[in-house]
Amino acid sequence: MTFLFFFSALGAFNGFLLSLYFAINAKKKDFTNYFLSLLLLVLSVRIAKSVFFFFNPDLANIFIQIGLSACILIGPFLFLYLKSYTAGGKQNWIKHVVPYLGAITILGYFYPYDEHIVLWSSWILKAIYFQWFIYIVLSLTYLRPIIQKLKEKESLKRMDFWFLSIYLGVAATWLAYTTAAYTSYIVGALSFTFVLYLTVLLLIFRNSTETAISIEKEKYKNKEIDKETLDSIDQKLSIIIEKELFLNPNFSLEEASKELKLTKHILSQYVNEVLGKSFSNLIKEYRVEKAKKLLETEKNYTIESLGYDSGFNSKSTFFTAFKKVTGLTPAEYQKLQSK
Structure with a gap:
C-alpha cells in the first residue's frame, strides 16, 4: 500500500514539473500552453492532496479544502486547452474560469471544510465532479476530427495521440475519483501512470518534425532568411x-x-x-x-x-x-x- 502511494506522490511531483515546463516554454500571447500548464497544475494539486491525506490522516483541513477545490478547474482547463488548439483565436477563458473560481472561494469562505465536512462530502464535492464531467463531455467536441480518423481507419498523427492521451487521462482520473469508494488506491497508481505516460510522450515527440507538443512555432537555429x-x-x-x-x-x-x-x-x-x-x-x-x-x-x-x-x-x-x-x-x- 505504501509502495503504491509512493508512486502516486511521484506522479503528483512530476505533474508539477510538467506544469512548470509548459508554463516556461509557452510563447507570449499563446494561451494554449498556459491552459495545459494550469490543467496539469490543478490535477497535481488534487492528487497531492490525496497523497498527503493518505500518509497523514490528520492533515490540516485547509489543505484538504484546497485539494478538493482544485477539481473545479480541471474540466474548464481541459476544455480550454483542446479548444484553443483546435478552434484557434482568442479564447473567452474568463467565463470558464472566473465564475467557478469565485464560487468555490466564496463557498469555502462561508462554509469551510473543517466546519462543514458533511456538506462538502455529500453535496459540494458531488457538484464539482458533475461540473468536471460536463466539461469532459463538452471537450469531446474538439476530438471529433480524431474520432473521425479512427472511424475511417486513417493513421493518427503524433499530436492526435497527445490530445487523446490528455483527454483519456483526465477522464480516467475523474472516473477513479467518482468511484473512489471502490478504487481509492487505484487513483494513486493511475495518476502516476498518466503523468509518466505524458512525460515519455514528451521525450519521444521532442525532436519530432511535426508540431511541437508545446504548441510553439518551430525554432530555427540558422540565420534569418535574406x-x-x-x-x-x-x-x-x-x-x-x-x-x-x-x-x-x-x-x-x-x-x-x-x-x-x-x-x-x-x-x-x-x-x-x-x-x-x-x-x-x-x-x-x-x-x-x-x-x-x-x-x-x-x-x-x-x-x-x-x-x-x-x-x-x-x-x-x-x-x-x-x-x-x-x-x-x-x-x-x-x-x-x-x-
Whole structure:
C-alpha cells in the first residue's frame, strides 16, 4: 500500500514539473500552453492532496479544502486547452474560469471544510465532479476530427495521440475519483501512470518534425532568411494556388518543397516565421478559400461534397477548418451569400 502511494506522490511531483515546463516554454500571447500548464497544475494539486491525506490522516483541513477545490478547474482547463488548439483565436477563458473560481472561494469562505465536512462530502464535492464531467463531455467536441480518423481507419498523427492521451487521462482520473469508494488506491497508481505516460510522450515527440507538443512555432537555429529569398518564396507559394496543388488531400510539406524547388527547412521556416502559421494550417486556409468560392457559385452540390472537392479528406476536418477560418459553418456562409 505504501509502495503504491509512493508512486502516486511521484506522479503528483512530476505533474508539477510538467506544469512548470509548459508554463516556461509557452510563447507570449499563446494561451494554449498556459491552459495545459494550469490543467496539469490543478490535477497535481488534487492528487497531492490525496497523497498527503493518505500518509497523514490528520492533515490540516485547509489543505484538504484546497485539494478538493482544485477539481473545479480541471474540466474548464481541459476544455480550454483542446479548444484553443483546435478552434484557434482568442479564447473567452474568463467565463470558464472566473465564475467557478469565485464560487468555490466564496463557498469555502462561508462554509469551510473543517466546519462543514458533511456538506462538502455529500453535496459540494458531488457538484464539482458533475461540473468536471460536463466539461469532459463538452471537450469531446474538439476530438471529433480524431474520432473521425479512427472511424475511417486513417493513421493518427503524433499530436492526435497527445490530445487523446490528455483527454483519456483526465477522464480516467475523474472516473477513479467518482468511484473512489471502490478504487481509492487505484487513483494513486493511475495518476502516476498518466503523468509518466505524458512525460515519455514528451521525450519521444521532442525532436519530432511535426508540431511541437508545446504548441510553439518551430525554432530555427540558422540565420534569418535574406530578402531576396523571401521575395522568391513569396512568388513561388502562388504556384500552389495557381495549380491548386492543395486539392490533393495528402499534399504535404515534402511535396510542396519539391514542387517549389525549395528545401523543406527553408519552406517551413518561411511559413512559420513570416506567415506566422504552420504549413498544414496554410494549406487548410487555401482549401477553405476554394470551398468559399464553390459555396458562392455551386448550387447543386451538397456541402459535404464541396468539402471533398476543396481538398479535405473528411467532413469533420472540413467543418472544423471552415469554422476556424471564417467563424461560420459552411451552411451559414452559404446562406449569408445567398441574401
